[in-house]
Amino acid sequence: MSKVLVSDSIDQAGIDILSQVATVDVKIGLKPAELIEIIGEYDALMIRSSTRVTQEIIEAGTQLKIIGRAGVGVDNVDVPAATRRGIVVVNSPEGNTIAAAEHALAMILALSRHIPDANASVKRGAWDRNSFVGAEVYKKTLGVVGLGKIGSHVAAVAKTMGMKLLAYDPFISTERAEQLGCQLVELDLLFQQADYITLHIPKTPETTHLINATTLAKMKPTARIVNCARGGIIDEVALAAALKAGKIGGAALDVFESEPLGESELRSLGKEVILTPHLGASTAEAQVNVAIDVAEQIRDVILGLPARSA
Ligand code: NAD
Ligand code: MLT
Numbered sequence: 001m002s003k004v005l006v007s008d009s010i011d012q013a014g015i016d017i018l019s020q021v022a023t024v025d026v027k028i029g030l031k032p033a034e035l036i037e038i039i040g041e042y043d044a045l046m047i048r049s050s051t052r053v054t055q056e057i058i059e060a061g062t063q064l065k066i067i068g069r070a071g072v073g074v075d076n077v078d079v080p081a082a083t084r085r086g087i088v089v090v091n092s093p094e095g096n097t098i099a100a101a102e103h104a105l106a107m108i109l110a111l112s113r114h115i116p117d118a119n120a121s122v123k124r125g126a127w128d129r130n131s132f133v134g135a136e137v138y139k140k141t142l143g144v145v146g147l148g149k150i151g152s153h154v155a156a157v158a159k160t161m162g163m164k165l166l167a168y169d170p171f172i173s174t175e176r177a178e179q180l181g182c183q184l185v186e187l188d189l190l191f192q193q194a195d196y197i198t199l200h201i202p203k204t205p206e207t208t209h210l211i212n213a214t215t216l217a218k219m220k221p222t223a224r225i226v227n228c229a230r231g232g233i234i235d236e237v238a239l240a241a242a243l244k245a246g247k248i249g250g251a252a253l254d255v256f257e258s259e260p261l262g263e264s265e266l267r268s269l270g271k272e273v274i275l276t277p278h279l280g281a282s283t284a285e286a287q288v289n290v291a292i293d294v295a296e297q298i299r300d301v302i303l304g305l306p307a308r309s310a
Helices: 012-019 032-041 055-060 079-084 097-113 115-123 149-160 174-179 187-193 236-244 284-302
Strands: 002-006 022-026 044-047 066-069 088-090 141-145 164-168 182-184 196-199 224-227 250-253 273-275
Touching: 002 012, 002 032, 002 284, 012 022, 012 044, 012 284, 032 055, 044 284, 055 079, 066 284, 079 088, 088 284, 097 115, 097 149, 097 196, 097 224, 097 250, 097 273, 097 284, 141 149, 141 187, 149 164, 164 187, 174 182, 236 250
Parallel strands: 002 022, 002 044, 044 066, 066 088, 141 164, 141 196, 164 182, 196 224, 224 250, 250 273
Antiparallel strands: none
16 A cells, blocks of 8 residues: 655645545654655655755655645745656645735734734733724725735735735736736836735745845835745845834735744834734635645545646
8 A cells, every 4th residue: 555644734634535545644743864764665745834855855755756735835845856756746726825815914904903912912901092003905005916826816805995906927917917906017116106015926036035125115114015925035134124214114924034933133023013923824724725635636646647746
């Protein structure tokens, strides 16, 4: 019988599918050396974002046929190394779209109304209404960077809240943007005009530190920026400096250059900064969706059926 190793926390719905065709071992929190020691026994590896599947792990996986990432980003897998060994890498491109979009929208509203700090203040025993006067998003301009699956849903909901929408995405047509109620513009114009900027792009060499001291300087001093995409798209040192200097109004980050977030100036800032621990996909619904989606693809490969690669 085939063997599958599940090395991150995956919804039981996925484990149940895998168990129909394979022996499934769930071993969470393995150190890289421990994973290298046991991976040779397995035909498939199922992960989320915590396991880093390096070239060394792939080379030790002499029986591996497939690596399944229960989520969108496969940036924690050395895909070229897997491809060289003929190991297919699959993901779930749509299973957590709504969860991530709703997290970005929650961040926009939480930043506008200082919800995390107001909540902490009441829980500490205070009743301070003056410190938490917020701003409305109605009639404000939202700049959506990346109008793919998540960016489109954010745009659709923001439109219903009465926001004006600008979008930057070099790979989509003006017609598609217009269908979504967005005006497609150059990035500089988006930076200059947006009251809120939300990032929904992959991390690539072109997007790494897209938000840096130079681009932050182009934004309104009241602009609020949200990153629920990937850490490293924002230069966090430059962001903290811009926030401290009052060059921009606020930031809400779900993803970080290094995760878990270590020492960071961002932690010391006030209600203008909201930080969450990579929770974009963390809804019950999304975790069932991605687990089923990826487990079905692993099952198909174990059964000898063709794979759909990431
Ligand atoms: P998608 O592929 O559907 O959309 C990405 C869009 O970005 C595409 O339309 C593409 O044309 C555009 N794009 C690519 N390069 C660009 C560039 N240089 N400038 C502007 N636009 C560019 O992806 P998606 O499913 O919407 O996911 C978006 C991001 O969210 C990804 O980075 C994904 O890993 C991340 N994500 C995070 C979480 C989380 O837990 N926080 C959850 C799901 C997805
Ligand atoms: C993804 O790429 O799907 C998200 O970042 C969520 C996750 O890490 O599971």
